[in-house]
Amino acid sequence: MLKTRFTELVGIEYPIMCGGMFQVGRAELCAAVSEAGGLGTITSATQGDPENLRQEIRKVKELTDKPFAVNLSLFPSSRPLPNEEYIDVLIEEGVKIVETSGRSPKDLMQKLKSGGIIVIHKVANAKNAISAENAGVDAVSVVGFETGGHPGMNDIGSIVLTKLVTDAVSVPVLGGGGFSTGQSLVAAMALGAEGVVMGTRFMAVKESILHQNVKNWMINASEAETAIVQKSIGSGSRVALNEVAKEVLKLEERGTTFEELLPLITGKRAPKVYFDGEINAGIWSCGQVVGLINDVPTTKELIDRIVQEAVDSRNFINHAFETKHEASVSER
Numbered sequence: 131m132l133k134t135r136f137t138e139l140v141g142i143e144y145p146i147m148c149g150g151m152f153q154v155g156r157a158e159l160c161a162a163v164s165e166a167g168g169l170g171t172i173t174s175a176t177q178g179d180p181e182n183l184r185q186e187i188r189k190v191k192e193l194t195d196k197p198f199a200v201n202l203s204l205f206p207s208s209r210p211l212p213n214e215e216y217i218d219v220l221i222e223e224g225v226k227i228v229e230t231s232g233r234s235p236k237d238l239m240q241k242l243k244s245g246g247i248i249v250i251h252k253v254a255n256a257k258n259a260i261s262a263e264n265a266g267v268d269a270v271s272v273v274g275f276e277t278g279g280h281p282g283m284n285d286i287g288s289i290v291l292t293k294l295v296t297d298a299v300s301v302p303v304l305g306g307g308g309f310s311t312g313q314s315l316v317a318a319m320a321l322g323a324e325g326v327v328m329g330t331r332f333m334a335v336k337e338s339i340l341h342q343n344v345k346n347w348m349i350n351a352s353e354a355e356t357a358i359v360q361k362s363i364g365s366g367s368r369v370a371l372n373e374v375a376k377e378v379l380k381l382e383e384r385g386t387t388f389e390e391l392l393p394l395i396t397g398k399r400a401p402k403v404y405f406d407g408e409i410n411a412g413i414w415s416c417g418q419v420v421g422l423i424n425d426v427p428t429t430k431e432l433i434d435r436i437v438q439e440a441v442d443s444r445n446f447i448n449h450a451f452e453t454k455h456e457a458s459v460s461e462r
């Protein structure tokens with residue numbers, strides 16, 4: 131058990147959340163994370179409509195009776211998502227935790243709170259953390275530059291951002307973007323965070339539905355094999371540096387339009403990557419921690435390992451402080 135205000139808030143054992151992952155965050159992975167003591171998440175946008183979301187929630191509930199979250203995407207979209215209807219389903223199904231991202235959840239807070247739902251909101255700067263806190267969210271998570279998926283537009287790394295956000299708000303904060311180990315969990319906590327939100331690392335676990343080719347690619351990839359695409363259209367996204375991502379970067383360097391990019395960046399291509407294992411079939415989200423991934427453990431093995439690494443790191447740090455103390459005492 132590793133107790134923080136975040137674990138107390140959502141009722142879990144370890145302060146490790148698997149954030150929403152479009153197409154990837156399905157019931158099996160979500161339940162595996164929650165069963166292992168973390169907080170699993172399914173992603174409403176993946177489900178397409180409220181009834182499918184209801185079925186996916188029921189699937190999670192068949193697999194675990196531990197707390198889990200549902201991600202609501204508030205990103206601007208050409209086809210607006212039925213988030214109000216999704217919330218009705220969440221309330222009917224007794225879902226207790228929501229993760230929001232993309233823009234402030236302010237206009238949905240009354241509805242979410244009337245259903246007794248805990249809201250964790252993702253932010254890419256301290257200003258948005260303060261307005262989310264003022265809107266009544268219960269926790270915020272940080273989206274640093276290293277993240278898989280959408281970082282903010284200002285290229286601020288997680289160490290700086292986590293500290294800025296923990297200084298700015300009083301609700302519990304999760305470090306996010308680049309966290310995958312117990313050492314990084316301890317680092318986040320040293321910055322005042324009360325846990326971490328991880329995505330990329332959870333793509334390469336046994337319970338993730340991704341094709342083995344994708345998991346193998348991740349094991350072999352270095353930390354330099356991701357890139358931020360779509361910055362030219364105001365929607366930066368960190369993805370695996372495959373052939374399509376290279377083509378997108380070339381077009382963006384030359385100067386391009388959304389219409390020209392769309393056939394390459396469309397999310398419709400991702401299933402071919404994720405489920406058919408065609409690595410170069412489209413762009414797909416992947417964070418810099420891919421360089422730290424060397425295996426495909428079960429989710430429980432991963433979470434147990436992170437907790438053990440966190441304990442070892444704490445001992446390492448304690449030892450350093452004690453050694454320093456002894457040295458300074460003997461010098462006197």
Ligand SMILES: Cc1cc2nc3c(=O)[nH]c(=O)nc-3n(C[C@H](O)[C@H](O)[C@H](O)COP(=O)(O)O)c2cc1C
Nearest residue numbers: 149150151152231278279307308328329330415417
């Ligand atoms: C494949 C993938 C898909 C993601 N999709 C979403 C999403 O739909 N909504 C969201 O809020 N965050 C999404 N994220 C971000 C994660 O929830 C999490 O914040 C992020 O992965 C943490 O950084 P890390 O990848 O360095 O661990 C996605 C991340 C990945 C890797």
